[in-house]
Amino acid sequence: MDMQLMQDIVSVYGPSGREQAASDVIKAYVEPYCDEVYNDVLGNLIAVKKGTSGKKIMFSAHMDQIGLIVLDIDEKGFLYVAPVGGVSPMLSVGHEVMFQNGTRGVVSYENKTKKFTEITMMEVFLDIGSSTKEEAEEKVSIGDIAVFVSNFVMMGKKVAHRTQDDRIACAIVAEALKTMKSEHDIYAVFTVQEEVGTRGAGPAAYVIEPDLNISLDVCSVGDTPESVREHVKLGCGPTVKAKDSSVIVPMSVREFIKNAAKKNNIAVQDEVLRAGGTDTGAVQRTRGGILSGCISIPCRYIHTPVETVDMDDVDAAVKLVIACVEESELPK
Amino acid sequence: MLERLKILSELYGVSGDERRVRKYIREQVEPLCDEVYTDRMGNLYAHKKGVGKKVMVCAHMDEVGMIVTGVLDSGLLAFTAAGLDSRAIISKRVVVGKDDVPGVIGSKAIHLQSMQERKTVLQMKDLNVDIGAKNKEDALKYVKPGDYISFTTKFSEMGDGLFKGKALDDRVGCAILIELLKENYDCDFTAVFTVMEEIGLRGAQTAVVNVEPDVALALEGTLCNELPDNSRRKSVTRLNEGAVISFMDGGTIVPESMLNALKDTAAKNDIPWQFRQGTSGANDMGPVHQGLAGCKAGVLSVPCRYIHSPVSIASKSDLDSVYRLAKAFLKESRFKEV
Numbered sequence: 001m002d003m004q005l006m007q008d009i010v011s012v013y014g015p016s017g018r019e020q021a022a023s024d025v026i027k028a029y030v031e032p033y034c035d036e037v038y039n040d041v042l043g044n045l046i047a048v049k050k051g052t053s054g055k056k057i058m059f060s061a062h063m064d065q066i067g068l069i070v071l072d073i074d075e076k077g078f079l080y081v082a083p084v085g086g087v088s089p090m091l092s093v094g095h096e097v098m099f100q101n102g103t104r105g106v107v108s109y110e111n112k113t114k115k116f117t118e119i120t121m122m123e124v125f126l127d128i129g130s131s132t133k134e135e136a137e138e139k140v141s142i143g144d145i146a147v148f149v150s151n152f153v154m155m156g157k158k159v160a161h162r163t164q165d166d167r168i169a170c171a172i173v174a175e176a177l178k179t180m181k182s183e184h185d186i187y188a189v190f191t192v193q194e195e196v197g198t199r200g201a202g203p204a205a206y207v208i209e210p211d212l213n214i215s216l217d218v219c220s221v222g223d224t225p226e227s228v229r230e231h232v233k234l235g236c237g238p239t240v241k242a243k244d245s246s247v248i249v250p251m252s253v254r255e256f257i258k259n260a261a262k263k264n265n266i267a268v269q270d271e272v273l274r275a276g277g278t279d280t281g282a283v284q285r286t287r288g289g290i291l292s293g294c295i296s297i298p299c300r301y302i303h304t305p306v307e308t309v310d311m312d313d314v315d316a317a318v319k320l321v322i323a324c325v326e327e328s329e330l331p332k
Numbered sequence: 333m334l335e336r337l338k339i340l341s342e343l344y345g346v347s348g349d350e351r352r353v354r355k356y357i358r359e360q361v362e363p364l365c366d367e368v369y370t371d372r373m374g375n376l377y378a379h380k381k382g383v384g385k386k387v388m389v390c391a392h393m394d395e396v397g398m399i400v401t402g403v404l405d406s407g408l409l410a411f412t413a414a415g416l417d418s419r420a421i422i423s424k425r426v427v428v429g430k431d432d433v434p435g436v437i438g439s440k441a442i443h444l445q446s447m448q449e450r451k452t453v454l455q456m457k458d459l460n461v462d463i464g465a466k467n468k469e470d471a472l473k474y475v476k477p478g479d480y481i482s483f484t485t486k487f488s489e490m491g492d493g494l495f496k497g498k499a500l501d502d503r504v505g506c507a508i509l510i511e512l513l514k515e516n517y518d519c520d521f522t523a524v525f526t527v528m529e530e531i532g533l534r535g536a537q538t539a540v541v542n543v544e545p546d547v548a549l550a551l552e553g554t555l556c557n558e559l560p561d562n563s564r565r566k567s568v569t570r571l572n573e574g575a576v577i578s579f580m581d582g583g584t585i586v587p588e589s590m591l592n593a594l595k596d597t598a599a600k601n602d603i604p605w606q607f608r609q610g611t612s613g614a615n616d617m618g619p620v621h622q623g624l625a626g627c628k629a630g631v632l633s634v635p636c637r638y639i640h641s642p643v644s645i646a647s648k649s650d651l652d653s654v655y656r657l658a659k660a661f662l663k664e665s666r667f668k669e670v
Contacts, residue, residue: 017587018585072609142579143607
């Protein structure tokens, strides 16, 4: 993995519905390796590498990240917000945020109204350093979306960042595009609005009509102290999804990915995700139905400021994407 | 527009039973359009043919209401509902079935309630509609399980420029959309009066396939929770502060280009507007913007106090602001910017 590419793609601003900056960064990285790169009507970034077989493989990794949308600005310049995607009020407090125009702020809460452990988004506010409503309105408007700022935390082979979900998958697809060779048409789709209900992937698949879709996302793990029981562990390879709350992956697609992994000596894990849906399901139910599967990157602490992945899994996922496109026979 | 809204508001049209509303709207729009048609779901389409972008404007015909689930031995009717608060429907007058049989949602008199009962919220299953039947056999002469139940609130003007009535969500949108059809626009324009919005945005799912829009706009009645002590964000919108522009709700994040086009159109034409300062609740634009290859979608609303109850209050000036903003957006071809 090109660490600069990974850092640039993981760090760029791009909450659900406002993904253009993220799209531009990814576009700059993938353009030299593709025949065509464009945004569709919803903002999905679609990078095409032409093949000769007449078959189409789509990859989908979502560009959007969770955030906080401004609902109201009070007389003293504090901003009240609603979540964009699955944001925990408690895990928001104490963190730094950034708006599209670069405005910085911090998150806190009304400490007289409720105990910290009982707060909802109604008591959470952003402080952007303004003293009055007017001063705040010069920097931020109602309807603007803030994202959480995060550092890259390098911990040996493990790397933590707020936005591994799902920019790490965007980085994996972008990296794989550099060297992949395939007889099939490859449509790498960096999707929008996954975090608010997998809204972008379906319309992209509707237009592309792929013979096979493979989504890339993160999945939760069970390898931390006293965690909910999960089979998947960090560092044991990317996963081949069997099921999440949006999809049951057809056996033929799971076997296709596993065979490609086996041929190339890539270790993979089986994944049954307890909760949460992915673009995999949205694509599966597009048009008359599309064969759809998912490769996940094991990730600790999903939707917290310290989403942690293992670089061995990341590198193996790049290899697995490349291995899949080298297969002549697609699943039926 | 207000006279037409009065008629629309008083028509019975619970989700799935929109035929009276559809019939009335069809009569109103037929002289204004190139073609008027319905689909198998019951959505009504009013098409003004044109070239360029396909623009679709939606308003839903259905209203919240109830449906008979059974007739008790006593002749009382059991019912169920979606989108209604059981606390808001007790002691209300209703009509049942296609013959509009009058009834009342009854409950135990306060004299007979224990202290515990007074504090307890009655659920739908604890409430019954009384149509005055002697017994089950008698009741079944007039109604049957599956019959729709609607509120009967009369529309009237009140206060300073306000009006009250039932089903303002979304007959306000229907009234505005009919009015918009009187003009011509530089696009291929389809007004869609959708069905079954209140029970899960169902009609819009097929409407988007039939119209294939490039740009879509919903005209809605929306939350206006102006209770004492509520901050602006807790009230979501305010009466008399103008057309409501949404940036995000439970089903749609409005794209920046659409948001800017709507705000700019309002500013240029001196039309009062306000943000919808909340993100809960969804509307037809949810399925519409994700339909087929996707499209750009926006939402304009009229604030309605006490929405999803037997009676709401809204303002004539807000109704006019939404109409003027939607008309200017279409007349000035602002949809070309989104």
